[in-house]
Structures are given as C-alpha cells and as structure tokens.
Amino acid sequence: MIRLRNLSRVYGQGPSATAALRDICLEIPEGAFATVVGTSGSGKTTLLNILGGLDSGYLGEAQVAGRELRALTDRERSAYRNETVGFVFQHFALLEHLTALQNVALPAFFANAREPAPERRAAEVLARVGLGERLHSYPGQLSGGQKQRVAIARALYRRPRLILADEPTGNLDTATGAQIISLFEELNREDQITVVVVTHEDFLFKNVTCKVRLEDGRQVEGAPC
Amino acid sequence: MLTSHLVRLVGQNLRRNRKNLAFASVGIVVGISSFVFFIALGAGVQRVVSTQIFPMEANRLQVVPRSIEFGSATGGRPIDEQALSDFAAIPGVAAVYPRMRLAFLASTAVDGRDLSPAAVDLLRRVPGVTARMLEAVRDVRVWLEIMGDGIDPRLAAADAVAGEFADPPEGEPIPVLLSRRMIEIYNGSFAEARGLPKVSEMLLPFLPPLPLTLNHSFISREVRGAPAPARMKVVGLSRHALMGGITMPLETARRLNRRFAGEAAAHTYSSAVLEVTSSDWLGPVQERLRGLGFDLDMSEKRMAESVGMFITLVTLGFSLISLIIVGIAAVSIAHTFFMILYERKREIGLLRALGASKGDVRNLILAEASAIGLTAGTAGLLLGALACLLSDTLLARFLPDFPFKPESFFAFPVWIFPGALAFALIFCWLGALLPARRAAALDPAATLTGR
Ligand SMILES: Nc1ncnc2c1ncn2[C@@H]1O[C@H](COP(=O)(O)OP(=O)(O)OP(=O)(O)O)[C@@H](O)[C@H]1O
Numbered sequence: 215m216i217r218l219r220n221l222s223r224v225y226g227q228g229p230s231a232t233a234a235l236r237d238i239c240l241e242i243p244e245g246a247f248a249t250v251v252g253t254s255g256s257g258k259t260t261l262l263n264i265l266g267g268l269d270s271g272y273l274g275e276a277q278v279a280g281r282e283l284r285a286l287t288d289r290e291r292s293a294y295r296n297e298t299v300g301f302v303f304q305h306f307a308l309l310e311h312l313t314a315l316q317n318v319a320l321p322a323f324f325a326n327a328r329e330p331a332p333e334r335r336a337a338e339v340l341a342r343v344g345l346g347e348r349l350h351s352y353p354g355q356l357s358g359g360q361k362q363r364v365a366i367a368r369a370l371y372r373r374p375r376l377i378l379a380d381e382p383t384g385n386l387d388t389a390t391g392a393q394i395i396s397l398f399e400e401l402n403r404e405d406q407i408t409v410v411v412v413t414h415e416d417f418l419f420k421n422v423t424c425k426v427r428l429e430d431g432r433q434v435e436g437a438p439c
Numbered sequence: 440m441l442t443s444h445l446v447r448l449v450g451q452n453l454r455r456n457r458k459n460l461a462f463a464s465v466g467i468v469v470g471i472s473s474f475v476f477f478i479a480l481g482a483g484v485q486r487v488v489s490t491q492i493f494p495m496e497a498n499r500l501q502v503v504p505r506s507i508e509f510g511s512a513t514g515g516r517p518i519d520e521q522a523l524s525d526f527a528a529i530p531g532v533a534a535v536y537p538r539m540r541l542a543f544l545a546s547t548a549v550d551g552r553d554l555s556p557a558a559v560d561l562l563r564r565v566p567g568v569t570a571r572m573l574e575a576v577r578d579v580r581v582w583l584e585i586m587g588d589g590i591d592p593r594l595a596a597a598d599a600v601a602g603e604f605a606d607p608p609e610g611e612p613i614p615v616l617l618s619r620r621m622i623e624i625y626n627g628s629f630a631e632a633r634g635l636p637k638v639s640e641m642l643l644p645f646l647p648p649l650p651l652t653l654n655h656s657f658i659s660r661e662v663r664g665a666p667a668p669a670r671m672k673v674v675g676l677s678r679h680a681l682m683g684g685i686t687m688p689l690e691t692a693r694r695l696n697r698r699f700a701g702e703a704a705a706h707t708y709s710s711a712v713l714e715v716t717s718s719d720w721l722g723p724v725q726e727r728l729r730g731l732g733f734d735l736d737m738s739e740k741r742m743a744e745s746v747g748m749f750i751t752l753v754t755l756g757f758s759l760i761s762l763i764i765v766g767i768a769a770v771s772i773a774h775t776f777f778m779i780l781y782e783r784k785r786e787i788g789l790l791r792a793l794g795a796s797k798g799d800v801r802n803l804i805l806a807e808a809s810a811i812g813l814t815a816g817t818a819g820l821l822l823g824a825l826a827c828l829l830s831d832t833l834l835a836r837f838l839p840d841f842p843f844k845p846e847s848f849f850a851f852p853v854w855i856f857p858g859a860l861a862f863a864l865i866f867c868w869l870g871a872l873l874p875a876r877r878a879a880a881l882d883p884a885a886t887l888t889g890r
Pocket residue numbers: 225226232233234252253254255256257258259260261885890
C-alpha cells in the first residue's frame with residue numbers, strides 16, 4: 215500500500231534549512247494498522263502530509279496505492295486525496311457553520327462524479343461511527359469525542375483505502391480517546407482500511423501491525439528497507 | 440469540480456459571510472445604480488431632443504435650391520414642376536412632398552377686445568383656462584408680419600386635430616398648422632410670464648378664427664394692390680410647420696401666390712422633402728440631387744447631431760464617474776476577500792485535504808465574487824431604476840414648466856440591463872482575482888497546521 219524509499223523533506227534553503235525527514239524507508243502493506251510515534255518536531259506530521267498528497271516537495275520515492283505521488287498533477291493529486299485518502303486531525307477541523315451531516319458530505323463537492331444521494335451517504339457513515347442521532351447538530355453542540363467521530367465519518371465518506379490520522383486523540387480525555395482508537399481498529403478490521411495514526415499513546419493500541427518511530431526526522435524503529 | 444457542486448458550495452459559503460459581503464458590495468450597488476441613473480437620464484434627454492426638439496426622420500431628405508456661390512460653375516436651379524418630376528424619377532425615392540413659400544406679404548392684427556362674448560364663453564370651458572387668463576387674453580394686442588408656407592397635406596394630415604387640413608372653399612378660414620417647437624417655447628416662457636393660457640391640442644377646437652390680411656405689410660412699402668382681409672383657423676400643431684409663421688395646405692398657398700404674385704410663383708417651390716424607400720438609399724439619392732444642381736438642407740440634422748454629441752459627452756462623463764465608483768468598490772471587494780481569506784486559511788487547507796484542487800479553490804472564490812456581482816448588480820439596477828422613477832415624480836411636481844419639459848426624463852436602452860450586470864460582474868471578478876490566486880497558491884499542509 216505504502217512504499218517509501220530514501221524519503222527526505224527539507225524546509226527552507228541554505229543555512230536556515232531544516233530537514234524534517236531524512237532517508238525514510240518504509241513499507242506498509244494493504245490492510246495494515248500503523249502507528250507513528252516520536253517527540254515533537256520529529257517529522258510525524260510531515261510524513262503524514264506527504265502520504266496524504268498534501269505535500270509533494272520531498273526527495274526520494276513515496277508510492278501509495280501504486281502511484282508515485284510527486285509524479286501526479288495537482289488535479290490528480292486532489293482526486294487521490296478525495297478518493298483514496300481520509301484525513302483525521304487532532305483539532306477535528308469541522309466547519310462551525312455546517313451541521314454534522316453537511317460537514318460529513320463536504321468531500322462530495324470535490325468528487326468527479328455526482329454522489330446520487332449525498333445526504334443519505336452522510337447519514338450512513340454518521341451511523342457507522344455511532345452518531346446516527348446527531349445528524350443535524352452543529353459542531354458547537356457536540357462533545358470532543360463526538361466531533362472526532364464526525365471527522366472520522368467525513369474521512370469515511372468517499373470510501374477511502376487509507377486513513378491518515380494525526381494525533382486524533384490529542385484533544386480528548388483518555389476514556390474518550392480509547393473509544394476513538396477502538397473505532398479506528400474496528401474500521402481497519404471490518405472494512406480492511408489501511409490506517410496510519412500519529413500518536414503519543416501507542417500503548418493504547420491493541421492491534422498494531424506496523425510501528426514507526428521517528429527521531430529528529432530519522433526512522434529509529436520500524437521495518438527498514 | 441462539477442458546476443452543480445460549485446454552485447451549492449458557493450451558496451453555503453455566502454450564507455456565512457453575508458454581512459461582510461453585503462457591506463463590501465454597497466459600493467458596487469451605488470456605482471451600478473448611479474451608472475443606470477445617468478445612462479437613463481442621458482438617453483431620456485436624447486430622446487426629447489431627437490423626437491421633439493429636432494425630430495429626425497431617418498428616411499427623409501430636405502432639398503433646397505442651390506445657394507449661389509461665387510466661382511461656382513453650375514448655377515442654381517429653382518425647384519419647379521420639372522424639378523419635382525426629376526426628383527420623383529430618382530431611383531430609391533418613394534415620395535416627394537413639395538413646399539411653397541408665400542411669395543407676397545401678409546400680416547395679422549389681433550386685438551383681445553374683438554373677441555366675441557361667445558368666443559370667450561367657449562374658451563372658459565377649456566380645462567386649465569382661468570378667469571385671469573381670459574382677462575389677459577382680452578388685453579392682448581398683437582401686430583405681426585406673417586410668413587407662410589404651403590405644405591403637402593399628406594405630410595401633416597395626422598397633425599390636424601381641430602379641422603380639416605385642405606384648401607378651403609372661398610370665404611372660409613384658411614386652415615393653418617403652427618410649429619410644435621414654437622408653441623413649446625410660447626407655452627414654456629411667454630404664456631407663463633404673461634399669464635396667458637397655454638396652447639395645446641386640447642385648446643385648439645375652442646380657438647376662434649383669427650384675422651389675416653393678405654397682400655399687406657406694416658413695414659414694407661413694396662406692396663402693390665389692395666390688401667385682402669381673410670381669416671385663419673389653427674387646426675393643429677406640427678413639426679413640419681414653419682418655425683416662425685403659419686403653414687397652410689399646398690393648394691391654398693398656390694392659389695394665393697397665383698393671385699398675389701403671378702403664375703410663376705404658383706409653380707415655384709421653396710423646398711421639397713424626399714422620402715427614400717430605405718435609409719440605404721440616402722447616399723445615392725443625395726449624390727443624384729447634387730448632380731441635378733440642388734442642395735440638401737442639413738441644418739436641423741447638424742444641430743441635432745451637435746446637441747446629441749454634447750449630451751452623449753456629458754452622459755459619458757457621469758457614467759465614467761459611476762464606473763470609477765464601481766472600480767473603487769472592486770478594491771473594497773478585494774479587501775474583503777483578502778480578509779475572509781485570512782479567516783478561512785485553515786478552511787481552505789481543509790478543503791484541499793478533502794480533495795479540492797488549486798483550480799477548485801480559485802474557482803470557488805471567483806464564483807463567490809460572481810454571485811456577489813450578480814446580486815449587487817441586480818440591486819444596483821433596481822435602485823437606479825427606482826431613483827429614476829423618484830426623480831421623475833419629483834421633477835414633475837416641483838420643476839416649473841419649461842419648453843419641451845418631457846413626461847419622463849429617463850429612457851432605458853435595452854443594453855443597460857445586461858450591461859450593468861456585466862460591469863458589476865467584471866469588477867467583482869477583478870476585485871477577487873488576486874485573492875483567488877493567493878488562495879489557490881496556499882500550501883495546504885502549512886495552512887492545516889496553522890503555519
Ligand atoms: N512548513 C514548514 N516550514 C518550515 N519548517 C517546517 C514546516 N513544517 C514543519 N517544519 C519543521 O519540520 C520539523 C518537523 O515538523 P512536524 O510538524 O512534522 O513535526 P511533528 O513530529 O508533527 O511535531 P508535533 O508532535 O509537535 O506535531 C519541525 O522542525 C518543524 O519546525
């Protein structure tokens with residue numbers, strides 16, 4: 215599913231240049247459940263952004279689902295983000311002026327084909343994450359855990375093969391975080407979605423098949439190539 | 440991004456920023472409404488000029504004898520019966536309407552005291568005529584030298600509203616038409632100042648015949664023979680009538696010319712109006728007329744053109760000011776979009792993560808600008824039209840009468856509706872162009888992490 219070879223990412227130029235990632239080599243098979251751990255500033259988010267096709271300013275190779283991401287045009291990469299990847303963020307990134315249903319259906323706007331029943335699909339995925347009762351609530355009316363469920367539903371909306379979650383439990387208390395983690399594990403197990411989670415609490419995960427530890431942009435743990 | 444998706448997303452976004460955007464588009468609304476106002480005013484004034492002050496008939500030409508110039512080889516040729524049949528034979532000429540100047544002198548002496556009580560009684564019934572006006576009428580004493588023309592009744596048949604415009608039997612009053620333009624000036628200034636009733640088509644039927652002395656002048660001593668008293672009855676107002684005189688049926692003029700100025704004067708015309716089958720023929724017919732030794736009277740046309748040019752320039756000036764307002768509004772649109780952009784940076788990053796391409800982000804912002812442009816443009820159009828309506832009402836109520844005061848000062852050329860909307864759209868686009876490019880260029884990874 216994911217194949218990285220000598221992946222490096224350098225921000226800036228000259229003496230002020232910082233290497234966020236250095237020579238990462240990694241393979242994550244289809245259906246895997248991967249965690250990425252590391253201290254703050256070690257390059258975790260940078261890695262996720264590259265995998266998600268949000269950042270193509272890297273060196274080396276980054277192949278996901280058989281495609282080298284840097285070789286895609288902006289449109290193709292956008293379609294890739296829309297169809298293949300589902301993002302989940304620490305801060306939920308919900309739009310406050312939209313209901314849960316509308317937030318979840320946002321990816322439909324960027325689909326190349328019309329979703330026959332966008333609201334029905336949104337309700338379906340909201341039910342999947344256990345929010346079938348809160349379709350018309352606004353983010354302001356939801357708890358942190360519920361918000362993150364809406365965000366996960368949004369990530370599921372386009373039936374992705376890969377979910378990239380950046381510290382999804384970072385803003386939640388331990389109990390709620392544990393529920394979110396088991397939701398990811400459930401999606402991985404039942405829907406065969408490959409999951410990559412950046413986390414500080416990898417001890418909470420039970421079914422991790424692939425561990426990546428970064429330190430100062432370098433990979434210090436995980437299957438090297 | 441599918442268009443239907445774009446439209447729906449724009450709807451979602453605009454609803455949220457309603458206040459900011461409404462505020463930013465005030466300038467567009469004001470600019471477009473003043474644009475509509477001034478264009479409509481210019482067109483309205485132009486309409487008055489071209490239909491009432493200098494009525495122009497696209498398919499007509501006025502032929503006059505060539506004025507004699509020193510050094511010109513070809514001499515002038517009078518417009519006689521032969522000339523008229525020459526005109527009629529020119530290809531493209533559909534009709535010839537000759538015009539004959541009275542070749543003898545005439546005058547009138549009107550004394551208000553001569554009005555019969557029956558005539559005064561009749562005048563009293565005309566709506567708008569007051570007792571004071573009738574007093575003023577009784578005080579009128581006018582001695583006038585009269586110029587006169589005879590015209591083809593076909594030219595002015597529709598203008599005769601208070602009697603038939605045809606050569607009358609012996610002893611009957613001569614039907615005459617007065618110049619609409621002259622009456623406008625009389626009504627607007629003279630009647631107003633002297634407290635006299637205004638002359639309108641409504642008044643004409645109540646007006647008694649007026650005295651007219653043929654073959655007589657208060658000034659010239661060249662009159663031979665005895666003066667012949669006659670009467671004239673104003674039967675209508677016409678733009679074909681002589682500006683400072685009376686206009687009678689052609690046959691009447693011919694008959695009187697024969698009687699007082701001889702047989703030749705009964706067959707010599709002062710000018711002729713030629714009607715061409717289509718305006719395409721104007722050029723060739725003019726050529727042919729010059730070749731035959733005649734001139735064309737273009738003075739009306741030139742005057743209308745220069746007045747028209749003046750109005751166009753003034754309108755253009757004001758429209759330009761309106762467009763500058765719209766231009767400034769575009770700057771405020773740009774400002775607002777930059778502001779919204781700043782607030783929405785993270786959101787744009789999110790949309791990129793969910794699958795929006797750079798082009799999608801740019802199109803989204805431009806589409807929002809279009810929606811604003813269309814809304815503000817429509818609002819501006821409505822506001823402008825409303826301002827025109829209001830001005831017309833106020834002007835009608837508070838502006839004193841003046842010559843050619845029109846019913847409405849405004850006219851709306853059809854292009855103004857799409858035109859105003861297009862201006863609003865274009866300027867909104869211009870305003871949004873830079874913010875849209877900036878938004879499209881945002882690095883989604885950086886904005887998502889709040890960098
Ligand atoms: N857009 C950028 N421009 C310049 N430097 C950047 C940019 N993004 C990240 N960096 C730098 O790259 C390094 C890695 O950043 P990254 O965000 O990937 O770390 P992280 O592991 O996600 O940290 P955290 O746990 O705090 O989220 C840091 O030194 C950071 O300052």
